[in-house]
Amino acid sequence: MTTNTSLRLRDLKSEYQKLWNRCEIKTEKLAPTQDTVAIIRTNRGRYEALQHKLNVPWYFIAVIHNMESSLKFTRHLHNGDSLKKRTYNEPAGRPIAAPINGWGAGYTWEESAIDALVLHEFDQVKDWSLAAQLWQIEKYNGFGYRLYHPEVLNPYLWSATNLYSRGKYTSDGDWDDDAVSDQVGVAALLKILLKVENLQISLM
DSSP states (O other), X not given: XXXXXXXXXXXXXXXXXXXXXXXXXXXXXXXXXXHHHHHHHHTHHHHHHHHHHHOOOHHHHHXXXXXXXXXXXXXXXXXXXXXXXXXXXXXXXXXXXXOTTOTTTOOOHHHHHHHHHHHTTGGGOOOOXXXXXXXXHHHHHOSHHHHXXXXXXXXXXXXXXXXXXXXXXXXXXXXETTOOXXXXXXXXXXXXXXXXXXXXXXXX
């Protein structure tokens, strides 16, 4: 259960550390988590290209891509809307600039992804410790769980793990106590991805 009402990273780092240490992937969710990680790894080059441009870790971009767009490169990283036009869901009207190749071609995934990452100022982040990344990702998704339903850990992060069972927003502002997220959350993905890629990241 989330008990800290502060939204500041410095106040929440130890909480994320404890949650990460307690977090275990549910047995029945292990295979789908591994399958998702396998797809992420095949597209590592595209994520790394953005890392080189913006200094944002490739795996951080990848897990957001999964949560927002189910790893589809035909969708905006902002929210999963089609790349054929600007976003119409929140945040609407992104990217502001027209597509480089014209509206007939729509946006490339890279154009849109760069806009989304810069919009959230990820290119300005200095602290890429694991706890800070979990905070950044929860901030990206929104602090609604923490503020209004602290009895439920945000499934965007913790779905498919022992830290989440039920309760979710079914749409913006619409809460359902009995709804269950069927997504594989960010923490489960990172648990496997960091291990198979042998990535050494400071937790704090």
